[in-house]
Structure formats: structure tokens, C-alpha cells
Amino acid sequence: MEKKLLLLSILCALILALLMGVIYKYLMNQEYLKEQNNFEEQVEKIIESELLEQDKNQIDQSKRGDNQYNKYYMFHSKTENKNTINELEAQTKAASQQMKGFRSIIISYVDEEKVNDTIVNRNLVTKKYIWDKKAKSFNYSGKVIELSEILLYKNRNEPRLKDIINDEADFLAIKRIVQEQVLNIHASSKYTLDDEEINYVLANDFLTNNSKITIYPNTLEVFFDKEVFGIKKMSISIEKILPFINPKIVSDKDVLKKELDTSKKYVALTFDDGPNDTSTIKLLEKLKKENIKATFFVLGQMVDRNPEVAKQIVREGHEIGSHSYTHPDLTQLHPKEIKEEVLKTDKAVFHATGVLPKIFRPPYGAINGSVAQIIGLPIIQWNVDSEDWKVSNKELIVNKVVQTVEHGSIILIHDIHEISVDSIPDMVNHLRKNGYEFVTVSELLSYSQKPLNQYFGINDNRKFK
Missing domain, CATH: 3.20.20.370 (Glycoside hydrolase/deacetylase)
Known part of the structure; x- marks a missing residue:
């Protein structure tokens, strides 16, 4: 009889312990869910706050997910070019690696900043936030801003070479620089160029005032009006063409040419x-x-x-x-x-x-x-x-x-x-x-x-x- 009572006591204790474990697990799960809901609510508030000043019509695409470090969120326009998206993804990934070991979120988006009466800077913005478990809130942990592209007020959607130069003299100077680059690119794939190939480049109007361009911080990408040796476009160093373009489009002051020492x-x-x-x-x-x-x-x-x-x-x-x-x-x-x-x-x-x-x-x-x-x-x-x-x-x-x-x-x-x-x-x-x-x-x-x-x-x- 005593044995049976002992076994019954043990069984009751086990049932009670199991029940207490289930209750504890339930309560902990509820606490976790509560914290997770709080976490998610604050994430949405931060996203809303970050994008509040952005043009919602320009941010119609988003990408979000978990990686091995944290949660990340990317926002951009559906018309965004692939290069910009790739750059934004790379910047987001780099920020995630920096936050390794922390429960955190990374928010990235494309932003526009007025610089002067001529240009708008298109920036890639990535912001970092760390979750404070005790305070049950996020702490801001800094940001990365990289200039991706420079837009013109007058012709932001399809800028042309004529939009950034003053006259024919500027155009001719840039044309000579481009001609030399085309010849050197083509020459790099051969041992020598013959006279006919050089004639073709120097006499061909593949570059005009109306040629399309994309302006980057340190380079100008020019799209040729017609292919030359299979080359459709070319990047030119801003430093090379600086004297022949509107200086207001130069965002990086380090590329400005230094003039001679006036004391000599x-x-x-x-x-x-x-x-x-x-x-x-x-x-x-x-x-x-x-x-x-x-x-x-x-x-x-x-x-x-x-x-x-x-x-x-x-x-x-x-x-x-x-x-x-x-x-x-x-x-x-x-x-x-x-x-x-x-x-x-x-x-x-x-x-x-x-x-x-x-x-x-x-x-x-x-x-x-x-x-x-x-x-x-x-x-x-x-x-x-x-x-x-x-x-x-x-x-x-x-x-x-x-x-x-x-x-x-x-x-x-x-x-x-x-x-x-x-x-x-x-x-x-x-x-x-x-x-x-x-x-x-x-x-x-x-x-x-x-x-x-x-x-x-x-x-x-x-x-x-």
C-alpha cells in the first residue's frame, strides 16, 4: 500500500512538474510573442519614420528578409536601374556584416538631395539599429550614405551631353578625349590598328552634343549615337573633362584640378x-x-x-x-x-x-x-x-x-x-x-x-x- 502511495505521489509530482513546465513554456512563449510583436511594431514605426520624407510614389518596390546576422529591408522604385539596385544590395550586405553578433535591423533606400540649382544627388542610404533587450527598444547605430548618381534639374530623365557643356569648344575637347579612349580600347584587343580603323574613329560622328549621358560621382558615362567597333558606351573620368563641363555637377571636390602655385x-x-x-x-x-x-x-x-x-x-x-x-x-x-x-x-x-x-x-x-x-x-x-x-x-x-x-x-x-x-x-x-x-x-x-x-x-x- 505504501508502495502504491509512493508511486502515486511520484506520478502526481511528475504530472505537476510537466504541467508547470507546460504553463511556464506557455507563459514564456506568450512573453516572446509579446516581445516579438513589440519588435515588429517598432520595426514598422522605424521604417515609416525613415520613409516619411520620401516620395511614396517613387518607392514602390521593397525587399526584406533574414540573413545570418539580422533583418534587412530595402526600398526603391520599380524603374530603378540594375546598377543602383546592385549597389544598394551590396551596401546593405556590408552593413549587415558589420552588425554581426547583434540583434538588429538594416534599412536601405534611395534618397534624393538638392545640392544646388543645377543638380540633385541620388544617394544610397543605409541605416543601422540595434535591439536593446532590457529597454525593449531599438537604438540608432549610425548610417552609410553613398552618392550613386547625379541628376540634372533641367533634364533629369534623359540628360544629354549638351546639358553639361557651354559651347562647341567644350564638345570638341571632350570628343578628342573619347576618340583616344576608343582607339586604345580597340587597340588593346589587337596588336596594331591600321589607318582605316583610325580614320573610322576620327571621322565618325558616333558622339554628338545630343548623346545621352549618365553622371556618376567621378565618371561620366556617355552613350554613343552608334556603335564603334562594338562599343556602345564609355565611362570618362570627370577629372579629364573637368575644364569642359559645368563645374556645378562635380560633387567630389577632390577631383578639382589644382592650378599652379601663384607664388612661383x-x-x-x-x-x-x-x-x-x-x-x-x-x-x-x-x-x-x-x-x-x-x-x-x-x-x-x-x-x-x-x-x-x-x-x-x-x-x-x-x-x-x-x-x-x-x-x-x-x-x-x-x-x-x-x-x-x-x-x-x-x-x-x-x-x-x-x-x-x-x-x-x-x-x-x-x-x-x-x-x-x-x-x-x-x-x-x-x-x-x-x-x-x-x-x-x-x-x-x-x-x-x-x-x-x-x-x-x-x-x-x-x-x-x-x-x-x-x-x-x-x-x-x-x-x-x-x-x-x-x-x-x-x-x-x-x-x-x-x-x-x-x-x-x-x-x-x-x-x-
């Missing part, structure tokens, strides 16, 4: 009519010894004869410009002949160096508006003439330069004359003693020189009418 004096040495395989090579050795970068205005026919010398000019950091193919007075030629002089030199220089000339010096300085229009490059003249072509004494050459030079001068010399090359060490010594530093023409002009303009010095820019 600068001059640009320029050399015409080469390259040859004797005096030009000798000159390059002297410039290297003096640690000077100069600008060479080459003749296309001389480049064809001495491609390795032209290649050395570029390889050693000097600037190369066009001086026509045969050195004629361009103002006396038919437009077709002018085009041929320019085109043949472009091809010669690109074949030899992999770059296109971006500046032009007309033979004899002879130029007018119609010729400048055909050339389509900035015209670089000079304000100091060494007159080395008519003297045979290096002291006279040096004195002529030293006596007429000033800050910002562009100095004309010819690297085809031995006496001119021999004068360089003394000339450099005199100029340095007088406080001058040496730069290329483009450095002197802060890379802002434009087609349909001619430049005689740092402060002497004359626009063709």
Missing part, C-alpha cells in the same frame, strides 16, 4: 619640327638630366620616319602636340588638304605613341577661324621666340629668350637644330637663376585649353570669332 614663376619650353634621330635624342638626354618636362610639336612626316623617338618623347613624360604633316601654311590650303594634314599627323602620332595630339601649333603661326574650326584642337602659339632658326650662336639664342621671357611664357625653339639643343643647358640655368620653373603647355594652362581658341601665354587667350 613658370615657363613652358616648346620644340617644333621634329622628331629626328640625332638632335631630338640629344635634347631628350639634356631634358632628362635637367629634370624638365617640355612640349614637342611634331611633324607627322618626321614621326613616320622616327617613330621610336616619338615614342620616347611620350614615354619620358613630355607632351606631344601636332604641327601638321608637311609644315605648310594652312591658311593657303583647301579645307580637304587641311583635314589631311591633321589626320595624317594624328595617325602617325597614335601609331608611334598610343596617344592622340590634343593641342596644335600651326606652321609659321598662320591661322584663322575657319582653319581652327577644321583642326578642332586648341591652337598653341608663343610669346617668346628664340629666333634660333635665323642665328647660329647659342649665346644669342639664350639672350633672346632671357631678355623677353616673363611669367607664363610659351617659348618657341626648334629641336631640329643642333645649336638650339646646345643652348638648352645655359638657357635653363639662366631661367632657374631668375626663379622660373618648367612645365608643359597643358600644365601651364591648367589643362583648360580649348579648341577654337589660341594661346600665346598663361594670360593671353584669344578666341576665334
Whole structure:
């Protein structure tokens, strides 16, 4: 009997314990559900609060879920481009990894911010919140904002190149940069490009003022009006085209070009009519010894004869410009002949160096508006003439330069004359003693020189009418 009572007591205790466990589990589950409901309610409140200032019509797509770290929520328009969505997903994932180990939520969305009267920044915003178990509430844990795209007020939906430039000179400058990039991309898939392929790029109107664009923080994506070698679009560094676009669209101030130190004096040495395989090579050795970068205005026919010398000019950091193919007075030629002089030199220089000339010096300085229009490059003249072509004494050459030079001068010399090359060490010594530093023409002009303009010095820019 006692045994039965003992067994019954044990059984009752077990039943009671089981019942208490069930009740405890029920109560805990109810508490969990209550906390979870509170968690979910606060999540929705945070989402509502974050998106309150957003245009609800622009946020019609959402993505949410659990990953191994936490809950994430993404919001964007159904018309959003794939690149932006991919960037938003990557940013969300990175934030989730940072919050590993915490019960948290990540909220990401596309936001727009007015910057000035020209542009709106499209930002990717990701905010992080950590759940405080004791307080049973979320604590804000910071945010990440990345600039994704720049929109224009005037034409935000389908911006065109013409929307960000001022005139034809800007367009021609950008076009030359694009032409060189197209040639180099195509050349990278082959050993060499033939003349017909280069002609095709330089003569083809695949880029126009009306070409579509997308503006990113540090690059401009240009969509060609027609394919070139299968290339439909291209990204160009904002830094490269900065002088030729509306500066208001530049959001990253780090890409702004730094101008020359105004407390110093600068001059640009320029050399015409080469390259040859004797005096030009000798000159390059002297410039290297003096640690000077100069600008060479080459003749296309001389480049064809001495491609390795032209290649050395570029390889050693000097600037190369066009001086026509045969050195004629361009103002006396038919437009077709002018085009041929320019085109043949472009091809010669690109074949030899992999770059296109971006500046032009007309033979004899002879130029007018119609010729400048055909050339389509900035015209670089000079304000100091060494007159080395008519003297045979290096002291006279040096004195002529030293006596007429000033800050910002562009100095004309010819690297085809031995006496001119021999004068360089003394000339450099005199100029340095007088406080001058040496730069290329483009450095002197802060890379802002434009087609349909001619430049005689740092402060002497004359626009063709």
C-alpha cells in the first residue's frame, strides 16, 4: 500500500512538474510573442519614420528578409536601374556584416538631395539599429550614405551631353578625349590598328552634343549615337573633362584640378619640327638630366620616319602636340588638304605613341577661324621666340629668350637644330637663376585649353570669332 502511495505521489509530482513546465513554456512563449510583436511594431514605426520624407510614389518596390546576422529591408522604385539596385544590395550586405553578433535591423533606400540649382544627388542610404533587450527598444547605430548618381534639374530623365557643356569648344575637347579612349580600347584587343580603323574613329560622328549621358560621382558615362567597333558606351573620368563641363555637377571636390602655385614663376619650353634621330635624342638626354618636362610639336612626316623617338618623347613624360604633316601654311590650303594634314599627323602620332595630339601649333603661326574650326584642337602659339632658326650662336639664342621671357611664357625653339639643343643647358640655368620653373603647355594652362581658341601665354587667350 505504501508502495502504491509512493508511486502515486511520484506520478502526481511528475504530472505537476510537466504541467508547470507546460504553463511556464506557455507563459514564456506568450512573453516572446509579446516581445516579438513589440519588435515588429517598432520595426514598422522605424521604417515609416525613415520613409516619411520620401516620395511614396517613387518607392514602390521593397525587399526584406533574414540573413545570418539580422533583418534587412530595402526600398526603391520599380524603374530603378540594375546598377543602383546592385549597389544598394551590396551596401546593405556590408552593413549587415558589420552588425554581426547583434540583434538588429538594416534599412536601405534611395534618397534624393538638392545640392544646388543645377543638380540633385541620388544617394544610397543605409541605416543601422540595434535591439536593446532590457529597454525593449531599438537604438540608432549610425548610417552609410553613398552618392550613386547625379541628376540634372533641367533634364533629369534623359540628360544629354549638351546639358553639361557651354559651347562647341567644350564638345570638341571632350570628343578628342573619347576618340583616344576608343582607339586604345580597340587597340588593346589587337596588336596594331591600321589607318582605316583610325580614320573610322576620327571621322565618325558616333558622339554628338545630343548623346545621352549618365553622371556618376567621378565618371561620366556617355552613350554613343552608334556603335564603334562594338562599343556602345564609355565611362570618362570627370577629372579629364573637368575644364569642359559645368563645374556645378562635380560633387567630389577632390577631383578639382589644382592650378599652379601663384607664388612661383613658370615657363613652358616648346620644340617644333621634329622628331629626328640625332638632335631630338640629344635634347631628350639634356631634358632628362635637367629634370624638365617640355612640349614637342611634331611633324607627322618626321614621326613616320622616327617613330621610336616619338615614342620616347611620350614615354619620358613630355607632351606631344601636332604641327601638321608637311609644315605648310594652312591658311593657303583647301579645307580637304587641311583635314589631311591633321589626320595624317594624328595617325602617325597614335601609331608611334598610343596617344592622340590634343593641342596644335600651326606652321609659321598662320591661322584663322575657319582653319581652327577644321583642326578642332586648341591652337598653341608663343610669346617668346628664340629666333634660333635665323642665328647660329647659342649665346644669342639664350639672350633672346632671357631678355623677353616673363611669367607664363610659351617659348618657341626648334629641336631640329643642333645649336638650339646646345643652348638648352645655359638657357635653363639662366631661367632657374631668375626663379622660373618648367612645365608643359597643358600644365601651364591648367589643362583648360580649348579648341577654337589660341594661346600665346598663361594670360593671353584669344578666341576665334
